Amino acid sequence: MYFCGNVYFMTRSEENYIKTIFHLGSKGSRDVSTNAIAEIMETKPSSVTDMIKRLSEKDLVNYKRYQGVSLTSLGTKTALAIIRKHRLWEVFLVEKLDFSWDEVHEVAEQLEHIKSDKLIDSLDRLLAYPKFDPHGDPIPDKNGSFKERDRKLLSEVPVHTAGLCVGVKDSSTTFLKFLDKNGIALGNRIKVLEIEEFDGSLNIEIEGRKMQISNVIACNLYINVE
Amino acid sequence: MYFCGNVYFMTRSEENYIKTIFHLGSKGSRDVSTNAIAEIMETKPSSVTDMIKRLSEKDLVNYKRYQGVSLTSLGTKTALAIIRKHRLWEVFLVEKLDFSWDEVHEVAEQLEHIKSDKLIDSLDRLLAYPKFDPHGDPIPDKNGSFKERDRKLLSEVPVHTAGLCVGVKDSSTTFLKFLDKNGIALGNRIKVLEIEEFDGSLNIEIEGRKMQISNVIACNLYINVE
């Protein structure tokens, strides 16, 4: 067994599998199926089976044939480390390099595989230890622990609720550009002034100024209720 | 032929070969030998031959068997793009993340392979378009052009010469750590007070204080003569 720091050496591909298994596993609580992994990773089920065997031998996943797969504690720890790196890089790209929300993902997918503890800790410090990435997803700390932000869709809160805009559900370019055009950005303080019964549109106050937004928009904006 | 931006898609390994050939080629002006490449890259000559054939088919190098190898103009352009990325990341690591100059290389070796034009251009802007990296080596601009700094080895200047320390010839960790320990850093003002005939050692004044350095050190420090 080869150690590199406190974690086994892993290839890029292995890391991508671990990450995918983590994401799939944290939604449904049952074991993750070969087919599901193949679909997300745009590969074939047979290739997934091959890789799962390798990961199983490295004690990163629990695997019994035909029974699906789940992460071991080592696998989970590894997944959280990768996710931490991905999300920290996303913050860096947006805060320091002026990337927009929809441009960060592809580059972060590459940066998340850079191996250097010092690098990621220094980056964390440069960014002032952010707790959430530009899409509002939580960033695990060095030990892998994070708090799920108590966020709600703007469409689901009662009148007079206020909070900070912390993320989007739909992260398509179209939607993000629309938000930009209307001066809605992450971190803006939003207060719901009135909810229109008829079409579900909202009168809101955002950063001091008043505006009206449709129900569709409200269904795709998360706020962190105060 | 697959394009990615304005350059063919290249694997990490291909990029490393191109970079090595560039470095070897810009020193001696003759064609680079298989053995030399193998030694630098810590691989076997036969592996180098394999790779050279691939690079030759992609029109990145000129190759005739038993005759050594040189970069085509496309290859040179590619090499300069990689070197630009490497050196910009080095500046980032030192300036923004407080890495010392002996810690940057290993991480920059990874970061230089990240593919994103926007990323590297934004990084350039964040760093205020630096012209030299932390070791004093010039950073090519977007078009691959750069000016070689007018620098001389400390061992080659006459007595009483003064200038700023602008780089090192040997950038091994050992040497850089040694410099740190002795309080010699990039940007320090150095004046040669006396040259010892016997062993070539120098009495110098650096940032106001006096010290003696061996000829070996003088042979590896560049100064920008005033």
Place this chain on the structure above:
DNA sequence: ACTATAATTTAGTTGAGGCTAAAAATTTGT
């Protein structure tokens, strides 16, 4: 010029990580 040595290339192998096609196990519908 001709051999000895050094450099380089070829041939064949390996491992990672994909693929297809076919077999086996599981799940589902009646």
Place this chain on the structure above:
DNA sequence: ACAAATTTTTAGCCTCAACTAAATTATAGT
């Protein structure tokens, strides 16, 4: 309960980028 459909695995093959061992070409010494 059992045949049909689906999921998963096996078997065998491919490419990239390394390797070893053997063959070939270049270079150097006499």
